[in-house]
Amino acid sequence: MPSSRKAARPTELSSFIVSVDSVIFAYMNQAVYIPLIMRAVEPFQDCWSLPGGPILEKETPESACLRKLEEDMGLKVEYLEQLYTFGAPDRDPRKRAFSISYFALIAESEEPLSWGQDSRTAQWFHIDQLPEVGWAFDHQQIVQMAIKRLRAKLSYEPVGLSLLAEEFSLSELKRIYDVILGTELDRRNFQKKLKSTGLLIPTRTVPSPRGKPSQLYRFDEARYQQLKEEGLSFGF
């Protein structure tokens, strides 16, 4: 062991670029979208890449992530968690670079989301209609991992709620689950399970197009934190 420790003196160490890249999920028009940016420069010019960029000297990976989302897309995220760090030696042809990737959710808003000032530069893609080719770096692999994580998380965390506005109906919530899982969950069973968690607080009823008023709910954050400590499963 002493010899290997000596070999690791700071003066002999390689240093690398470390970036953040984010896969941002947004719920719009009854579907889930992620934004991709078309690169204007080499390498991978005109290829689709994730919003992100190098971490600055004094910032944490999380701050770098939030700064890039604000700078590049004017987005504020509701939920952010680390996904995975990608570090294959050949992932960037210029210099060895690591990407700490993030998984982000933004809440539905009454204002339409920015689709990029120049549609050639930034575009929101339906998660079932992502580009098949023309990706920069390993970003397609990052997106695939994020979608897998989103689907898995539905069963043990209320991630669907982070995609909705503060007040929502159970039909809207179920639609999010159906869209993400690519299936149609049983409505009665879904409502029963969600209600039994005690995480939904009824707020008010609103007129619905089909006549019967629709009950709105909000999410009980305090109870969720408590359940999370105890370990919870939605069982879907």
Place this chain on the structure above:
Amino acid sequence: MPSSRKAARPTELSSFIVSVDSVIFAYMNQAVYIPLIMRAVEPFQDCWSLPGGPILEKETPESACLRKLEEDMGLKVEYLEQLYTFGAPDRDPRKRAFSISYFALIAESEEPLSWGQDSRTAQWFHIDQLPEVGWAFDHQQIVQMAIKRLRAKLSYEPVGLSLLAEEFSLSELKRIYDVILGTELDRRNFQKKLKSTGLLIPTRTVPSPRGKPSQLYRFDEARYQQLKEEGLSFGF
């Protein structure tokens, strides 16, 4: 956006040290242990640190991890997965350094594990009796996250099996769950659940100290991969 992208030209980028650090779980003498190494040099001289070190120019993070475990401790791991990347700007007083941390399991072996040639340098700690002070860097935080992950994983992945030898009895398997969860699971219920997964293949019976022969099993890796695709839960 164009201005922020211009600011990110490679020539102006900061570069950082990127290391790997591993939390290695081993099952020995009916308890779960992790190895820590006492640092011989500053910073954090004489403090406990995780096995690990800087990633070399041409290797992936996983290869760096396996190389360090082999070099430092002569260990071969059964299971390795990325845990989290730690990157607070002040985590290393010398230079900004990122740590890609890993979660590793090693299978029980008939040969005793190396406890380090010099007990002052490397030592295996019972996961319930870790040092309370005297840690290097943010390694205490990394270990805490790994233990939390190990406990959570028990409910949806057969991680307990990776800690055992190829052939094992259900009592040995249950002991691992009890030790990690710090509880005593119901024996009948545990055996019923495990058997119902179809993941255990009976191999042979061996004489047991209490007279009644003990049934040994091996793990059905092929069936596990299939269940994993479908999503499984052990329900503990």
